[in-house]
Amino acid sequence: DAGITQSPRHKVTETGTPVTLRCHQTENHRYMYWYRQDPGHGLRLIHYSYGVKDTDKGEVSDGYSVSRSKTEDFLLTLESATSSQTSVYFCAISPPSGGYTFGSGTRLTVV
């Protein structure tokens, strides 16, 4: 009954390569979010979406882009991966005023 799945779960990539992470939901929620989690920083918002083709930046959006062409999918792209983007990435979904449901995360290592 996951309702939200992230892929891949783990990825190792080289500096300078593009990387796309996928978040898929089956809950038909309007809002979707991408966070990164790093030691000492908690969860930091990268980008979020409030509908198909409607997205906005979060507090750490530099170096990231997103796309949402349909309700169920929210893609996060690192145009040219850097070592500082090594992190655990979480996707979350929510109804307009409810709590978030998080995915299981993607552990990305940039070497």
Place this chain on the structure above:
Amino acid sequence: GQQLNQSPQSMFIQEGEDVSMNCTSSSIFNTWLWYKQDPGEGPVLLIALYKAGELTSNGRLTAQFGITRKDSFLNISASIPSDVGIYFCAGRGGTASKLTFGTGTRLQVTL
């Protein structure tokens, strides 16, 4: 942006002890949420609070929405080993749906 200060950052306790943690904000929030994150997983919602002064329980967990609307507290009674994890507070202010997260309290329980 809004800041949430969560304390303590970490704590070691013995099984059976009660645990208290809190979260304070520089801004007023309309909703407070508490999440728990197990290793290798995304955060999971424990308790949601929607009204100043509200006290809500979920099993051994009790959370309160502070009267000033700038703080919230989480108590865990009679801790058990599976309580180990990172606990996050989150608050929602005026912007629909977007949450601000605290930096987390890492709880470790010894037998």
